[in-house]
Amino acid sequence: MKAAVLTAPGNIAQKPLRIEEVPCPTLQPGHVLLKVRACGVCRTDLHITEGDIPPRLDHVIPGHQIVGEIIDGATPELPISTRVGVSWIGGTDGTCWYCSHAMENLCDSPTFTGYTVNGGYAEYASARADFVFPLPQELDDLHAAPLLCAGIIGFRSLRVAGTQHGERVGLFGFGASAHLAIEVLHAWNCEVYVSTRGESHRKLAESLGAKWVGSETEKPPCELDRAVTFAPSGDVVVAALASLRKGGVVAINAIHLDRMPQFDYDSLLWGERQIRSVANMTRADARDFLELAAEIKLHPKVTSFSLDQANEALLAVKKDAIDGAAVILP
């Protein structure tokens, strides 16, 4: 099969992904084999490809927002031809302290799709049968793909921030994840304040009904109950913190930050303000979010790329060159 393979991480401009013919995955016990119909491109794929997070395999096929059709390994619950989604959490041990306390997102021995096992920048992929999610009819392949990490993790970020219906919520950065989160927030009757770099991202935020839109570290005109940061930048986290009311929460939706700058405790964190990171997702987050997405007819803005253009897709994500999400169609 054709796949985009990473052997040596490097600057994405140097095209570190090689498009090659590799053997198809073989069916393993407890797994399903999928024909990949679409695979979303996530900023984490960029961090893996550029080596911001250290490699775990000598050769890996990235991609963890897979829409696939089951072609082997079917079960009574997952018959042949079922269309399913695969996300970043590809499996957990089910036995560690976190797994037994409903925090499987923090599992001590997790499998990460497209990082510790091969992902979906390929024509075929293998996935654990208990970690795939049947997809609602309402969502077509292209538009379902970005929901599988950008969407689910954005949704989890709103949960981690403790978002309540009707609150004022700030989104700092407006890429693939945030442009889905804003629609969830509107479904919850929240007012949304967006700070982001790039004129086209600001225009998109406006068109999606943001109450206020400003530049990257610009402070919204009123105090926020919650904020979620999406940019891989510590300065943005501090800007979000400076926008909160007492008792407010910043949730950091980033697997990697450039650095965390020093900041003034007395004015920024005192008053029971909180900073929380958002790590991975649980299967319950995925199911709850996909159900909501179908209900509110969530429709991501997407730009599609061929498998041959996997490097170009990641470069576009790095440069914030597209609005919404990038999706690879193998």
Ligand SMILES: [Zn+2]
């Ligand atoms: Zn575990």
Ligand SMILES: [Zn+2]
């Ligand atoms: Zn992701």
